[in-house]
Amino acid sequence: MARRSTEILTQTPQGLYCPLGDFHIDPVRPVDRALITHGHSDHARSGHRSVLATRETVLIMAIRYGEDFAGSTQAAPLREDIRIGEVTVRFTPAGHVLGSAQIAIEAGGTRIVVSGDYKRASDPTCLPYEVVPCDVFITEATFGLPVFRHPDTRDEVKKLLDSVALFPERAHIVGAYALGKAQRVMALLREEGYDRPIYLHGAMERLTEFYKSEGVPLGDTPKVGATERGSLGGAIIVCPPSSLQDLWSRRFPDPVSCFASGWMRVRARARQKGVELPLVISDHSDWDDLCGTILETGAGEVWVTHGQEDALVHWCETRGLQARPLHMLGYGDEGEAEEPFTPWVAMEQSAP
Amino acid sequence: MNRFAALLDRLAYEPRRNAKLRLLVDYFSHTPDPDRGYALAALTGSLMFKEAKAGLIRGLVEERTDPFLFRMSYNYVGDLAETVALIWPGPDGDIRSTDGGPAPVGHNHPPLHVPTLTEVVETLATASKSDLPARIAAWLDALDETGRWALLKLITRELRVGVSARLAKTAVAQLGSFEPDEVELIWHGLAAPYEELFAWAEARGPKPESNNPAPFRPPMLSHPLEDEDFTKLNAGDFVGEWKWDGIRLQAVAGLASDGRAVRRIYSRTGEDVSRAFPDLVEALTFEGAIDGELLIVRDGRVQSFNVLQQRLNRKAVTPKLIADFPVHLRVYDILTENGQDLRDLSFAQRRKRLEALVTRLDDPRIELSAIVPFSSWEDLAAARTDPDSVGAGLDADAIEGCMIKRADSPYLPGRPKGYWYKWKRDPYLVDAVMMYGQRGHGKRSSFYSDYTFGVWRDGPDGEELVPVGKAYHGFTDEELGRLDRYVRNHTVNRFGPVREVEYGKDKGLVLEVAFEGLQRSTRHKSGVAMRFPRISRIRWDKPAGEADRIETLEKILKRGEKEIHPLKDSQSKGPPP
Ligand SMILES: [Zn+2]
Ligand SMILES: [Zn+2]
Numbered sequence: 001m002a003r004r005s006t007e008i009l010t011q012t013p014q015g016l017y018c019p020l021g022d023f024h025i026d027p028v029r030p031v032d033r034a035l036i037t038h039g040h041s042d043h044a045r046s047g048h049r050s051v052l053a054t055r056e057t058v059l060i061m062a063i064r065y066g067e068d069f070a071g072s073t074q075a076a077p078l079r080e081d082i083r084i085g086e087v088t089v090r091f092t093p094a095g096h097v098l099g100s101a102q103i104a105i106e107a108g109g110t111r112i113v114v115s116g117d118y119k120r121a122s123d124p125t126c127l128p129y130e131v132v133p134c135d136v137f138i139t140e141a142t143f144g145l146p147v148f149r150h151p152d153t154r155d156e157v158k159k160l161l162d163s164v165a166l167f168p169e170r171a172h173i174v175g176a177y178a179l180g181k182a183q184r185v186m187a188l189l190r191e192e193g194y195d196r197p198i199y200l201h202g203a204m205e206r207l208t209e210f211y212k213s214e215g216v217p218l219g220d221t222p223k224v225g226a227t228e229r230g231s232l233g234g235a236i237i238v239c240p241p242s243s244l245q246d247l248w249s250r251r252f253p254d255p256v257s258c259f260a261s262g263w264m265r266v267r268a269r270a271r272q273k274g275v276e277l278p279l280v281i282s283d284h285s286d287w288d289d290l291c292g293t294i295l296e297t298g299a300g301e302v303w304v305t306h307g308q309e310d311a312l313v314h315w316c317e318t319r320g321l322q323a324r325p326l327h328m329l330g331y332g333d334e335g336e337a338e339e340p341f342t343p344w345v346a347m348e349q350s351a352p
Numbered sequence: 353m354n355r356f357a358a359l360l361d362r363l364a365y366e367p368r369r370n371a372k373l374r375l376l377v378d379y380f381s382h383t384p385d386p387d388r389g390y391a392l393a394a395l396t397g398s399l400m401f402k403e404a405k406a407g408l409i410r411g412l413v414e415e416r417t418d419p420f421l422f423r424m425s426y427n428y429v430g431d432l433a434e435t436v437a438l439i440w441p442g443p444d445g446d447i448r449s450t451d452g453g454p455a456p457v458g459h460n461h462p463p464l465h466v467p468t469l470t471e472v473v474e475t476l477a478t479a480s481k482s483d484l485p486a487r488i489a490a491w492l493d494a495l496d497e498t499g500r501w502a503l504l505k506l507i508t509r510e511l512r513v514g515v516s517a518r519l520a521k522t523a524v525a526q527l528g529s530f531e532p533d534e535v536e537l538i539w540h541g542l543a544a545p546y547e548e549l550f551a552w553a554e555a556r557g558p559k560p561e562s563n564n565p566a567p568f569r570p571p572m573l574s575h576p577l578e579d580e581d582f583t584k585l586n587a588g589d590f591v592g593e594w595k596w597d598g599i600r601l602q603a604v605a606g607l608a609s610d611g612r613a614v615r616r617i618y619s620r621t622g623e624d625v626s627r628a629f630p631d632l633v634e635a636l637t638f639e640g641a642i643d644g645e646l647l648i649v650r651d652g653r654v655q656s657f658n659v660l661q662q663r664l665n666r667k668a669v670t671p672k673l674i675a676d677f678p679v680h681l682r683v684y685d686i687l688t689e690n691g692q693d694l695r696d697l698s699f700a701q702r703r704k705r706l707e708a709l710v711t712r713l714d715d716p717r718i719e720l721s722a723i724v725p726f727s728s729w730e731d732l733a734a735a736r737t738d739p740d741s742v743g744a745g746l747d748a749d750a751i752e753g754c755m756i757k758r759a760d761s762p763y764l765p766g767r768p769k770g771y772w773y774k775w776k777r778d779p780y781l782v783d784a785v786m787m788y789g790q791r792g793h794g795k796r797s798s799f800y801s802d803y804t805f806g807v808w809r810d811g812p813d814g815e816e817l818v819p820v821g822k823a824y825h826g827f828t829d830e831e832l833g834r835l836d837r838y839v840r841n842h843t844v845n846r847f848g849p850v851r852e853v854e855y856g857k858d859k860g861l862v863l864e865v866a867f868e869g870l871q872r873s874t875r876h877k878s879g880v881a882m883r884f885p886r887i888s889r890i891r892w893d894k895p896a897g898e899a900d901r902i903e904t905l906e907k908i909l910k911r912g913e914k915e916i917h918p919l920k921d922s923q924s925k926g927p928p929p
Contacts, residue, residue: 146417147425147438151497163362166378167371245791245849250798257797265438265497266429267364272849274797276365288442311424318418 003108005136005301008087011326016114016138020107021085023052025114028330035076035089037116038100039064039179042331052076054091056099056214060179063206076101078127094118095129096283097180098211104132112136113297119282120289121150124187125180125216129293137299140331141307142284143262150262150286156279157188160236163256163277169233171252172277175241175259178204180283182238183211185260186218188281189236199224199232201239201248245274262286291315306331353495355383356391356469357502363513367794372515376523380550389545390473392524394506396517397623398544401476403509404488409436412489416441433508437500440492464494470545476507518621528553533570533765536622540564565606568618569641569687569695570765574755574772581773582729590756591699592724592732594744595774596645596682597657597752599664601625603644603681603718605636628664631674632681635717638709639690644683644721647750654682654750657883658871683710684721684755687763695763702763724754732756736775752776752868779866780908781888782807783899785817786861789839791849792824800839800851801832803887805863806878809902817855818878820905823865826886835890860896864889870909880905 003020010017015027023033030047037043037053039060044053046065051058055075062069076082076091078101091101096117103114113134120129143150164172176182182204189198197220200208205223212218224237229251243249244257259275262282270278285293290312294302302316302323309325316323359379366372376395380388393399413422413436422439429435467475472491479487488507492500505511521539522532527550535549541562542549551557600620608614615636617626626633629646648655648663663677686706687695694702710720724742726732732754734741739748753776761771784805792801802824806817827835838853838861845852854860866888873881 145425145428146421147429147435149438149497159358159362166374245798247798254795267434268430270365274791274793274849276367276794276797277362278365308424308428311421314420315418 003110005110005112008105008107008110009112009114009136009138011328015328015330018084018087018105021087021089021105023084025103026116026331034070035103036061037094037103037114038096040097040117040177043116046070050074052082054078054099054101057101059210060099060207063210064179079130090132092130092132093127095120095123095126098126098183098214098216100126102129102132104134110135112138113299114138115140115293117142117284118293119285120293121153121282121286123184123283124191125183125211131293131296133298135299136301136303137294137297138303138305138326139290139294139312140284141290141304141309141312143282143286144290144304144308144312146287146311148262148265148286149288150265150282151280153184153188153281154192156260156281157185157192160258160277160279161189161192161194163258164234164236167254167256170254170256171229171232171235171237172256172258173237173239173244173249173252174279175244175257175261175275176238177261177283178240179207181260181281183208183216183218184283185238185279185281186221187216190217190219194236195219197222197235199235199237201237201243203240203243204238294321295319353467353469353472353491353503354499355379356387356394357495357499359391360502360505360511360513361498363515367514369519372519373523373526376515376520377526380523380527380553385547385550386545387469389547389550390469392520392546393473393544394469394511395513395515395520398517399473400544401473401507404476404484404507406432406508408485408488409433409504409508412436412485412492413439433504433510434501436492437497437504440500465490466494466499467491472503472506473544516621517623524549524553528555534559536568536570536765538562538567539622540567540616540624563609564614565608566604566614566616566641568602568604568616568622568624570622571600571602571620571643572685572763572765572772573767574757574774575767575769577756577773577775585773587726587728587732589758589760591703591759592726592735593684593721593755593757594724594739594747594751595753595755595776596647596654596721597750598645598647598660598682601644601646601681602641602687603632603636603683604641605638607639628669629679630669632679632717635681635713635715637715638713640709641687642681642683642706642709642718643685643687644681644718647680647682648677649680649716650678653746654680656749657869678717680716681718682721683718685763698760698762699757700759732775779868779888780870782820782865782867782904783862783891783894784820784865785855785896785899786838786853786863787817787819787855789835789851789853790822796832799832799836801836803835803839803863805865806855807900807902807905809878815857818902819876820878820880820902821865821867821882821885823863823885823887826866826888827890831887831890855896857897858895862891862894862896862899863887864891870905872909878902878905880909 008018008020014024014029014031016025023035024031025035026037026043027034032049034048035052036057039057044061046069049071051070051073053076058073058075078091081088081090087105087107090104094100094102094116096119100116102116105112111134113132115138117140118129174185176185186198200221200223202223208221230253233253241259249255256276257274258277258279259273260279260281262284263269264278264280300322302321304312304325305328313323313325359375362375363372417439425439426435475487491503495503521535525532525535538560541564542560548557548560552559602618605615615633616624617629617632619625648660663673666673683706686702689705694705707720710718724735726735736754739751744751753774755774757772784807786803787806788804789800790802791797792799802822804819804822806819808815809818839851842854843851844854865885867882867885869883871881872879
């Protein structure tokens with residue numbers, strides 16, 4: 001007898017929960033047994049009794065939280081069925097960051113896919129997304145508005161290289177999330193033939209080393225020395241987004257502030273952050289890929305976890321798909337979450 | 353179009369003037385004619401076509417998108433052109449793959465033709481109104497997001513990328529390694545796509561002739577007078593004039609080759625603004641070029657800048673507007689007359705020619721700017737503080753200081769040293785309390801460099817601070833460092849790039865703010881908006897409780913309003929003088 005989807009997966013304050021297997025997926029609070037889709041801090045938290053995730057995600061969590069981030073850990077092999085209680089789970093690449101996986105849960109002939117975060121655009125630093133046909137597809141909607149259509153990353157990287165060529169005396173500082181985006185930007189630069197050293201903010205170092213040890217070729221990536229900053233005119237430097245506007249960035253020669261993010265598609269956002277060279281490079285699906293993926297899974301039912309849920313739910317309904325927003329709290333990628341809207345700022349902008 | 357779009361995209365985010373200049377020079381040197389010429393025309397506001405209305409664009413996008421999704425997107429993005437540029441569906445409909453597979457490869461779309469900037473400009477100039485929507489839609493289909501954004505901004509005439517006409521011309525000058533003023537001098541004889549100008553800049557052709565009978569000539573500008581100048585300068589070498597709080601204009605009249613009179617009014621930067629002042633154009637019944645200040649004069653009395661602004665703000669120049677806000681040119685120099693270039697003459701000689709011309713014209717719309725008599729700097733200081741005392745009479749309120757000019761100075765373009773000085777009236781000062789700090793732009797993006805400040809007023813729970821303005825200059829780099837640290841160390845709240853700092857009767861930082869004037873404003877909580885506010889001093893020593901109250905500003909405001917409604921005011925105070 002086919003199981004109802006809500007018997008297989010429910011919502012608890014900790015996050016999505018599978019009662020038939022007694023585990024949570026990407027829980028936001030400590031639980032007994034957690035299945036983790038990928039290493040971003042909003043999905044992978046420390047303090048669980050046991051963690052099941054891909055080998056890479058387990059290693060990433062150890063780098064970020066220390067070896068003892070969970071009571072016990074188990075590496076999930078890709079594309080293999082794992083029996084947990086009354087359900088079968090399977091990890092399949094999600095194309096989001098190194099080690100990221102969708103988790104399929106099957107019981108009584110019903111299959112639910114929790115996609116975590118995912119993208120369809122090519123990424124030299126991780127395995128590509130694989131479509132998993134399912135009955136219920138659980139998706140994010142970080143960029144779930146039709147204005148978000150990510151351009152070809154090659155053109156974005158070319159913008160950066162053109163600027164370096166035109167302003168060879170200025171330091172180009174690229175803000176990028178420490179896990180995934182930073183390494184993808186570096187890999188894209190290498191693909192375009194950039195062979196000079198790419199300098200790293202200290203906070204990027206360990207994860208970048210990890211990517212290299214996993215066989216992602218990133219070339220020479222020295223850490224920026226404390227006294228060296230003033231002499232890096234013409235160099236490309238990668239740092240966490242928060243460092244872009246910090247005291248740290250002031251010491252570089254006439255810096256060009258660049259930011260690699262899907263949010264850079266909207267001009268007001270880029271301006272609000274004082275960005276001078278926005279690079280629209282995202283590790284999330286854009287609108288077209290969210291919609292396309294939903295159709296490709298063949299799911300008749302769609303749950304939307306976080307982001308612009310209303311627009312995506314509306315779109316599903318116009319396609320005759322059952323859809324509901326989960327309004328899940330606590331997700332949003334390490335700063336790629338929405339900044340709170342401030343009426344004060346809006347007022348200032350309209351003032352003469 | 354893609355190249356031009358990429359340029360605009362980059363310019364829109366780049367705050368530094370020199371970097372903008374380099375982007376422009378790079379574009380001009382790598383883009384062929386006639387595209388670069390039309391780009392120059394777009395950036396200098398010289399393109400001739402009827403703009404597309406927002407309603408047309410909206411109509412096009414509404415035919416192609418889900419109304420709910422469009423509304424959500426528009427609310428999110430906040431700008432119509434940008435929303436349309438981003439949401440415009442690709443050739444396959446609203447998503448890349450609608451049939452379950454990756455984007456279909458074998459789909460035979462006719463290849464889309466990406467328009468050049470030249471095609472866009474030429475089509476807009478010639479296409480009939482009924483053709484326009486289909487043309488625009490086809491372009492939007494062919495362009496990418498940045499291309500669509502640039503196209504929409506161009507055709508709706510909302511191209512605001514922080515590039516002045518002057519900067520664009522400077523870029524062309526740099527291409528040819530000549531002075532920007534050389535471009536300025538021939539500019540009004542040229543037309544898009546400026547092929548002969550670029551040929552000259554690239555040393556492939558001769559300098560284009562200016563065959564404009566009423567060309568703009570770069571104005572002569574002054575230096576602010578510094579304290580130490582008084583010991584160096586000899587009062588006897590100089591002539592004094594009032595510095596008017598108006599708009600500097602150049603009025604030029606000449607004869608075309610067919611004998612027709614050509615009359616033009618230019619802004620200080622060479623923009624042709626004749627259309628805004630038909631009443632003044634009418635008065636240019638001479639042949640030559642004169643330099644002066646645009647003022648509103650009612651019943652023989654010069655009105656304040658606030659009043660002038662009311663005329664400038666209006667788009668449509670109606671007979672009523674002209675009658676309510678009569679413009680006058682208060683002239684102080686003459687550059688040419690009857691085909692003779694007077695710029696090499698001395699100021700004193702030019703002044704004689706100017707006086708003769710104004711007498712001959714005998715038109716109340718063109719009046720001489722009076723000479724301020726003085727024999728020592730102390731005399732002039734007194735005149736500057738109290739213009740009325742030396743006969744400025746009813747005009748005293750529209751005077752913002754003095755100009756002093758060497759009697760022997762030729763008329764030189766730009767800001768030559770040692771000839772003309774301005775000595776402004778002291779600004780208004782108010783002691784206010786810092787309330788918010790905001791991150792700056794460009795070089796200052798890592799500093800909290802924009803400060804919102806408030807003054808005290810009575811609130812429901814006793815005295816409270818109400819924000820009255822925002823300033824982001826007036827301090828040294830070293831002071832900026834201290835202010836930045838102050839904001840960081842006294843933050844009580846964060847809103848994106850804005851931090852609220854600690855303030856109250858016994859805590860907070862007092863800023864002495866200098867400003868040029870006040871206007872009523874419904875957009876500000878306090879009801880007032882400041883003109884050119886800047887930080888004149890940081891009062892680390894002063895307790896916040898001793899900062900000024902809103903009444904101080906109200907008083908200044910009332911003084912200004914007397915000038916806007918002189919009749920209303922005079923009724924309450926007896927007959928007009
Ligand atoms: Zn993620
Ligand atoms: Zn996420």
